[in-house]
Amino acid sequence: MVKIAWGITGCGDKIEEIVQMMIDLKNKYNLDIDVYASKSAKVVLKWYKLWDLMADEFYDIRLEVDANAPFLPGKLQTGKYDIFIVAPTTANTVAKVTHCIADTLITNSIAQGIKAKVPTYIYPPDNKIGEIETIIPSGKTLKLYIRKEDVENVDKLREMEGITILNGVDEIKETILKYVDNDNPNI
Numbered sequence: 001m002v003k004i005a006w007g008i009t010g011c012g013d014k015i016e017e018i019v020q021m022m023i024d025l026k027n028k029y030n031l032d033i034d035v036y037a038s039k040s041a042k043v044v045l046k047w048y049k050l051w052d053l054m055a056d057e058f059y060d061i062r063l064e065v066d067a068n069a070p071f072l073p074g075k076l077q078t079g080k081y082d083i084f085i086v087a088p089t090t091a092n093t094v095a096k097v098t099h100c101i102a103d104t105l106i107t108n109s110i111a112q113g114i115k116a117k118v119p120t121y122i123y124p125p126d127n128k129i130g131e132i133e134t135i136i137p138s139g140k141t142l143k144l145y146i147r148k149e150d151v152e153n154v155d156k157l158r159e160m161e162g163i164t165i166l167n168g169v170d171e172i173k174e175t176i177l178k179y180v181d182n183d184n185p186n187i
Contacts, residue, residue: 002032004179005113007109009089009093009106010038012136015045015048034058035062038105064104076113078116086121087166091153120163122157124150124154130145
C-alpha cells in the first residue's frame, strides 16, 4: 500500500478538484493518505465547504500548530511515507521553500523530508506568468494575474534537489498512479 503524506496550504485555486481527486484515488486504490493542513488551509477548506467532506473521508486531518507539530517532519525522516505531496501550494509557501525558510509545518516538512530523500512533489498553481481563472466558493469565476516573481520562485524550486514541480492536477494523479503501479505491478 502506498503511504502518502499530503500537505495542503491556503491556496484555493483548484482546491475542489484536488480534494475530489484525493478522495477518488484513495477509494479506488486503497491509498493510505495522511492529510496535513496549514492553518490557512483550514480557512480555505472551510470557505469552499470542503472541511467536513475531508473530515468524513480521511481518518484524521492533522492541523498545523507550529513548524514541528504535528510531527510530520519526523515521520518523513523515519520512512513512514513513500511520498510527500503538497497541493495546492501558495506562492508564499513556494517563496519560503525557495529561500530555505522552514518556519511552518509545511515548509519545515519539505525541508526535512528532502534531507531524508523522501520524494517531494509540489503543485503551485502560480506556475506561469499571465492571467488565470479560478472558481471561488460562490461559483463565480475570478481572474488573477500571476506575477513574474512568483513564477521565478517556482522555477527556482524546479532546480532544487529533491523537489519535483507538478504543473497541473493531472500531473498529481499521474505521479500517484506511478507509485500505485510500482506497489501493485499486477494492477
